[in-house]
Every structure is written in C-alpha cells, then in structure tokens.
Amino acid sequence: MLTVKTFTFSPIQENTYVLYNEKGECCIIDPGCYFQEERNELRSAIEGAGLKPVLLLNTHGHLDHVFGNKFIFETWGLIPHIHEKEKPVLDRAPAAAERWQLPFDHYEGELEFIPENQPIFLGDEKLEVLFTPGHSPGSLSFYYEPGSFVIGGDVLFNGSIGRTDLPGGDYATLINSIQTKFFTLPDNTKVYSGHGPVTTIGLEKMNNPFVKLY
DSSP states (O other): OOEEEEEEETTTTEEEEEEEOTTSEEEEESOOOOSHHHHHHHHHHHHHTTOEEEEEEOSOOOHHHHTTHHHHHHHHOOOEEEOGGGHHHHHHHHHHHHHTTOOOOOOOSOOEEOOTTOOEEETTEEEEEEEOOSSSTTOEEEEEGGGTEEEOTTSEETTEEOOOOSTTOOHHHHHHHIIIIITTSOTTOEEEOSSSOOEEHHHHHHHOTTTOOO
16 A cells, blocks of 8 residues: 655645655655755655655646756656656746746756556556646646545645646646546545645535536
8 A cells, every 4th residue: 555645845835745655665746845954854754764765756847846856866866757748847947936936956857758548656556647637738647546545736626726827727628637537536535736735526526616516
C-alpha cells in the first residue's frame, strides 16, 4: 500500500505530495518548495523517514508546482515526468514567476513525457494516469485504487475548481475532465488537490457549486 505525506509550500500555498511504499521507495509529486527552509523541510522529512526517492511527477507545469524541480534533480537525480503538452507551460514558468515577483531557479534539463493511458509504478504499486486537461493543456492526475485516492493538481478543489484564465486553460474542457474522469471514480475516493484541504468525490458531487451532480 502507498502512504501519502502532504507539505504546503511557497507564498502560493501549494500542496506537495510524497507517496511511499512499504519498501521505503517514494515518489515526489509537484515539489512546490520555494524557500530554502522549505527545501530543507522536504529533504529532512524524506531522509528522516529513511525513504528513497525514485520518481518525480508533475501534474502540470505552472510555476507553483515546479518551484522545486531543480532541487529534486540536484538532490536525488530525478528527472521530472510530465505530459508532453505541458512543456510550453513549463517553459513559460520563469516568465510567469517574474510577473508574480517570485523568481526561482528553473530546471532546464531533460524531461520524461508520460503517456496518457500508461500506468506508473512505484515498486509493485500502480498509479493510473488520468488525462485531465482544462486548467492547463496537459494536466495529469494520478489515481491509486487500492488506497482510494487521486492526486489531481489543480483540477478539482474542496468546493471549487481550477482556474481556466491562464494560457492553455479552457473552462468547458475542465468541466468535462471532472465529470468524465473524476466523477466516474467511487464516491469515497479522496481528492488530494494542489491547494487547500483534502475532499472526496462524493462530497464534491453534492456540494461543489461548479460541478455538483445531485
């Protein structure tokens, strides 16, 4: 089974996730550590728990989700895995960061592109890859059926949805992603979002004003 550890980083309050299996192998998803003390916190938590980072995933390429990519690469040698359609978004991240007055040391090395329908494995544990565009053109979500959770970046929040006014965003596409990829998951599925508290598919179906079904 996979265990989820959550960190909230940067002035944008982005949720970074570390998934680890029973052998101590871990996957880092959307490292948003901006300040040096945040990078130290993430490294200390991983090393203190005796974990071995083996995989770096980005749900999408917006600045707050990739602040720590270069740190992760330099610390553990992990190459970011991301959807191919997110490369232009990732390339724009430094300019976007300047506009937000949050300049950062951007990772500019090679990338591994994740196929939409090919699962990702952390040891023997399988993460299903869901293509969930709308907030960004190549947004991916990672569903772990045995643990009943999905890590969805900025697709669906507790009571809200991802913004669609940034380059490559599209409201109708995002709503379709939520309804066809998220709302087809079991109601008890926990949603670990890019910002804010955890929620469940069932709660969002009932209460989310943008996409509720009941």
